[in-house]
Amino acid sequence: MFNELDQTKQPTYYEEVERKGYNRRDFLQFVSMMTAFIGLENSAVGQVAKALETKPRVPVIWLHFQECTCCSESFIRSSHPMVADILLDKISLDYTETLMAASGFQAEEAMQNTMKKYKGEYILCVEGSVPMGADGVYCMIGGKTSLQILQEAAENAKAIIAWGSCASNGCVQAAKPNPTKATPIHKLIKGKPIIKVPGCPPIGEVMAGVIVHLVAFDRIPELDALGRPKAFYSKRVHDTCYRRPFYDAGLYVESFDDENAKKGYCLYKVGCKGPTTYNACGVMKWNNGTSFPIQSGHGCIGCSEENYWDNGRLYERASSFAGFGIEANADDFGKVALGVTGAALAGHAVMTNIRKKKLITSLEDEGKQSEHELKS
Amino acid sequence: MKTKYLHVHRLRRVYVWELPVRYYHWLNALAIIALIITGFLIASPLALQSREEATMRFTMGWVRVIHFIAAYIFFFNFLFRLYWGFVGNKYASWRQFIPTSKKFIKEMWTVFKIDILMLRGKEHISVGHNAMAGFIYFLTFWAFLVQCLTGFGLYAAMGTWWLPKMFAWVPPVFGGDILTRQIHHWSMWFFILFAVIHVYLVFYHDYIEGRGEISSMGGGWKFIEEEVFQDEEHHTPNKPTN
Numbered sequence: 001m002f003n004e005l006d007q008t009k010q011p012t013y014y015e016e017v018e019r020k021g022y023n024r025r026d027f028l029q030f031v032s033m034m035t036a037f038i039g040l041e042n043s044a045v046g047q048v049a050k051a052l053e054t055k056p057r058v059p060v061i062w063l064h065f066q067e068c069t070c071c072s073e074s075f076i077r078s079s080h081p082m083v084a085d086i087l088l089d090k091i092s093l094d095y096t097e098t099l100m101a102a103s104g105f106q107a108e109e110a111m112q113n114t115m116k117k118y119k120g121e122y123i124l125c126v127e128g129s130v131p132m133g134a135d136g137v138y139c140m141i142g143g144k145t146s147l148q149i150l151q152e153a154a155e156n157a158k159a160i161i162a163w164g165s166c167a168s169n170g171c172v173q174a175a176k177p178n179p180t181k182a183t184p185i186h187k188l189i190k191g192k193p194i195i196k197v198p199g200c201p202p203i204g205e206v207m208a209g210v211i212v213h214l215v216a217f218d219r220i221p222e223l224d225a226l227g228r229p230k231a232f233y234s235k236r237v238h239d240t241c242y243r244r245p246f247y248d249a250g251l252y253v254e255s256f257d258d259e260n261a262k263k264g265y266c267l268y269k270v271g272c273k274g275p276t277t278y279n280a281c282g283v284m285k286w287n288n289g290t291s292f293p294i295q296s297g298h299g300c301i302g303c304s305e306e307n308y309w310d311n312g313r314l315y316e317r318a319s320s321f322a323g324f325g326i327e328a329n330a331d332d333f334g335k336v337a338l339g340v341t342g343a344a345l346a347g348h349a350v351m352t353n354i355r356k357k358k359l360i361t362s363l364e365d366e367g368k369q370s371e372h373e374l375k376s
Numbered sequence: 377m378k379t380k381y382l383h384v385h386r387l388r389r390v391y392v393w394e395l396p397v398r399y400y401h402w403l404n405a406l407a408i409i410a411l412i413i414t415g416f417l418i419a420s421p422l423a424l425q426s427r428e429e430a431t432m433r434f435t436m437g438w439v440r441v442i443h444f445i446a447a448y449i450f451f452f453n454f455l456f457r458l459y460w461g462f463v464g465n466k467y468a469s470w471r472q473f474i475p476t477s478k479k480f481i482k483e484m485w486t487v488f489k490i491d492i493l494m495l496r497g498k499e500h501i502s503v504g505h506n507a508m509a510g511f512i513y514f515l516t517f518w519a520f521l522v523q524c525l526t527g528f529g530l531y532a533a534m535g536t537w538w539l540p541k542m543f544a545w546v547p548p549v550f551g552g553d554i555l556t557r558q559i560h561h562w563s564m565w566f567f568i569l570f571a572v573i574h575v576y577l578v579f580y581h582d583y584i585e586g587r588g589e590i591s592s593m594g595g596g597w598k599f600i601e602e603e604v605f606q607d608e609e610h611h612t613p614n615k616p617t618n
Contacts, residue, residue: 169551225548236553239534250424250435269421276553278533306551311558317420330558331419334565341569345576348492355494356584363586366384 010056013215017052027052037209037284038221039231051216058215059114059122061153065146066139066173066182067128070201071164077287078204108142115156123214124157126150126185129166129173133181150188159193159220160185161210168198168228169306176310186227193220196227200303203284206232226306228278237300238274240282243267261297271315272299279304387599392467392504392592400457401593407450408567414443415564447527454520467504473514475507483507491580501585501604509577512570519566526560 011019017027031049040048064072114122128146131138136145144152154160162185165171174182186194197210210229213221221229238244246252246266253261253270268275274282277300281292293300299315302308353360393401417439426433461470475481487508489495500506505513528539529546530553547556582589592598 225545226552234533236533245430248435248437249426249428249430249433250421250439251426251430251433252421252423254423269423273554276557278552302554305554308554311554330562330565334568337565337569338572341572345573348494349576349580351494352580352584355496359499359584363584367586369384 010059012054012056013052014054016057033205034209034212037205037231038213048212048216051218052212055215055218059118060125060211061111061114061122061157062125062127063149063153065126065128065130065150065166066180067164067166067171069127071127071166071207074199074201074204075163075207076204078208111153115153119156121158122156123159123161123211124153125161125163126167127163129170129182129184130188131173131180132183132188133179138180147188150185154189154192157192159195159214160189161214162186162194162196162198163207164202165198165200165303165308168196171200172309174309194227195220195223195229198228198233198304198306199279202304203232203280203286205284206280224278232280232284233278233304235278235280235283236275237277237279237282237294238272240280241274241294242282243294256297264297267294267297267299269317270299271301271313271317273302273305273308273314274300277302277305277308386602387587388602388605389597390503390600391465391596392598393596394465394468395596396456396460397464397468398593398596400453400460403449403453404457407446407453408571410442410446411450412564412567414439414446415561418443419561444531447524447531450520451524451528454517454524458517472505472510473517475511475514480507480510484511501600503598503600503604516566516570519563519570522563523560523567526556526563529556530560 014027017030028045028049031052032045035042035045035048038044062072128139130136130146130150132147136147139146141149162168166173166182167185170178170182170184173180174184186196195210197207199206206229209232210221213229213231221231224230224233226233238247241247243264243266246264247268251260251263251265253265253267255261256270266272272294274294281300282294285292285295301314302311305311418436421436421439424435458470460468461473466472475484483500483502484507486497486500487506490497490500491506491508502509504510525543525546528535528543531540532542532544532546533553535541547553550556550559578589578593581587587598587600589598
């Protein structure tokens with residue numbers, strides 16, 4: 001890895017693939033698959049293939065902060081072996097704590113070298129959130145706080161990819177009361193293109209797709225209002241779910257061990273967050289397209305959505321009530337409020353008859369008088 | 377009966393609620409009832425069983441279709457009412473809803489004392505909305521807005537028409553659909569509480585005033601004492617300038 005840094009010219013992706021022992025057919029299969037995943041039309045296959053054939057590999061610095069490395073794990077398990085081989089092993093990952101061979105000063109030096117040599121060209125991938133509490137002591141590497149490392153690496157990065165929910169929105173370590181003040185990347189770095197790839201972890205093919213897009217087209221993929229690539233995050237899990245017909249039919253699993261669960265009914269009532277979660281799980285699935293949570297009989301927990309850990313319970317649809325603890329349910333509050341209102345109105349009605357007795361009797365008397373005066 | 381001390385009022389018929397206002401009111405009521413019922417069914421669906429294939433049934437689908445249709449009715453009805461606030465009669469005017477004058481605030485205080493706290497004092501007369509009611513309706517309009525924004529915001533991702541798509545920016549403001557959906561759900565309770573209090577107060581006013589409060593939303597008329605016309609002592613919170 002370090003020797004490669006000394007090379008004057010970075011090899012292209014195709015050269016790397018060939019060197020790895022893949023043939024042309026494997027390469028084109030990979031390209032077709034990636035093009036489809038990114039959501040491009042068939043004619044773009046040639047474009048992507050050409051880009052990977054001719055463009056030198058993009059240098060990548062991959063930082064790990066407050067995280068569990070599930071993003072890296074997901075990435076190296078993406079369905080096509082070439083993903084791991086060319087994009088990770090051979091992506092010219094110049095620095096990544098969990099996968100690089102070097103350690104200590106050598107590793108830090110490698111990162112410094114990449115930052116200098118490829119100033120303004122390298123892509124910065126960030127896995128994990130940055131703890132801002134207690135001056136950042138909760139996550140320090142090589143004597144520097146996460147924030148220092150991030151700011152240093154981000155300064156001359158071409159683009160930043162925020163891998164996973166930690167870097168995109170803070171994930172569980174940012175759950176109330178967020179003791180370490182875990183902060184997502186976009187709140188700390190301004191003025192750089194940031195691609196959020198949320199999920200805990202994100203799907204490996206999605207991660208590969210984002211990188212392939214960056215490499216092939218030399219620009220960041222189209223993003224939605226929350227900064228996520230539209231190709232993967234524009235549809236709800238619910239709207240692409242194979243159990244959707246059961247939802248529309250009104251047939252639901254009532255508890256995880258009931259007959260309906262065995263029949264594969266919709267998991268909506270046992271808290272599936274598919275209807276409020278934007279991700280590609282229903283389409284791409286996981287583990288080489290084997291399955292995804294709903295297919296395995298468990299509702300979506302909404303792991304790619306901001307604040308999914310604080311916004312309600314995982315196994316219920318009930319709306320929680322922020323500020324009143326996780327046990328508080330909006331409908332319980334509503335019912336109490338309705339009861340109080342009813343009691344108040346009953347009290348008001350009684351008081352009306354007491355306090356406004358004079359007014360009411362005079363109205364009644366007036367009405368009765370008119371009744372008498374009317375000749376029948 | 378002490379009829380000799382009794383002053384029998386002569387009443388005059390006043391056309392308070394014009395036909396479009398009445399249409400708006402009842403359409404709004406029906407839409408809100410439909411939205412609340414279907415909303416609850418969407419939030420926690422009934423436990424149904426069926427031997428049919430799922431594709432043959434569309435139970436939840438219909439519940440949602442009704443919710444969406446009612447939502448469109450509610451939305452356009454709301455827009456119409458805003459428009460009518462500028463072209464309708466003085467009781468429908470936007471000036472009845474927004475506290476822009478000292479007089480408005482003063483009347484709200486009077487209503488608070490006389491009708492809510494039941495303190496002794498001179499009974500006041502409001503032909504249209506009293507200032508407090510007007511202000512509460514002003515708040516309901518904000519609740520309407522919240523529901524339209526969050527509702528169409530959630531709907532935008534599956535909508536094909538440009539109108540709901542215009543609301544696609546809403547969920548990102550709240551970080552996604554999860555919180556947007558919850559806000560949509562909490563806000564519904566405002567409508568339920570409002571409806572209960574609203575219906576109670578209609579009965580209350582009819583009971584203590586005898587001016588036809590309940591039927592006014594049917595025919596549009598209220599029956600106001602002759603003296604009120606002579607003394608000009610009724611409240612119009614903000615006098616229209618035209």
